[in-house]
Amino acid sequence: MRLMPYVSLTLSHQLFEGIRDRLLHEVSAAVAETLRKSESVVCVSIRDAAMLFGGASGPSAFVEVRSIGGLDANTNTVLSRRLCELLEREAEVPPDRVFLNFVEVEREDWGWNATTMPQSSRVKTRPGSV
Numbered sequence: 001m002r003l004m005p006y007v008s009l010t011l012s013h014q015l016f017e018g019i020r021d022r023l024l025h026e027v028s029a030a031v032a033e034t035l036r037k038s039e040s041v042v043c044v045s046i047r048d049a050a051m052l053f054g055g056a057s058g059p060s061a062f063v064e065v066r067s068i069g070g071l072d073a074n075t076n077t078v079l080s081r082r083l084c085e086l087l088e089r090e091a092e093v094p095p096d097r098v099f100l101n102f103v104e105v106e107r108e109d110w111g112w113n114a115t116t117m118p119q120s121s122r123v124k125t126r127p128g129s130v
Contacts, residue, residue: 003035003037003041003067003068003069003070004041004043004067004068004110004112004117005031005032005035005037005041005042005043005065005066005067005070006042006043006044006045006065006066006067007027007028007031007042007043007044007045007063007064007065007066007083008044008045008047008063008064008066009023009027009044009045009046009047009061009062009063009087010046010047010048010049010051010061010062010063011046011047011048011049011051011059011060011061011087011091011093012048012049012050012051012053012057012058012059012060012061012093013048013059013091014048015046015048015090015091019090019091020046022090023046023086023087023090023091024044024046026086026090027044027083027086028042028044030079030082030083030086031044031065031079034075034078034079034082035067035070035075037070053097053099054097058097059091059092059093059094059097060093060097060098061087061091061093061097061098061099062098062099062100062101063083063087063098063099063100063101064100064101064102064103065079065083065100065101065102065103066103066105067102067103067104067105068104068105068106068107068110068117069104071102071103071104076100076102079100079102080100083098083100084098084100
């Protein structure tokens with residue numbers, strides 16, 4: 001089953017191009033490794049935005065991880081730690097100024113390659129068919 005994870009990083013500040021590119025690659029690799037999937041199905045984006053965290057300005061981040069399956073309490077904890085470590089090292093955002101959100105997406109609600117994700121090996125029947 002392809003999980004098709006998407007990670008959106010919103011940071012309170014703009015990163016230099018080299019740092020941004022390194023962070024993109026490191027997040028992609030960390031998510032693929034943690035979910036035990038090929039990096040070829042991982043998508044990562046980074047953007048900067050005006051942010052206030054805890055009533056104060058300064059380095060902060062919001063991270064959203066979306067996936068078709070693969071997210072659970074243990075995996076989310078591992079991803080939270082790994083992503084916070086990367087953000088602290090590469091973007092100088094301390095872990096206590098990072099919010100993370102993990103979202104499971106239904107297969108039919110995820111599009112890719114001009115279609116939606118097919119159902120796993122279940123056979124669909126039409127209403128009234130046997």
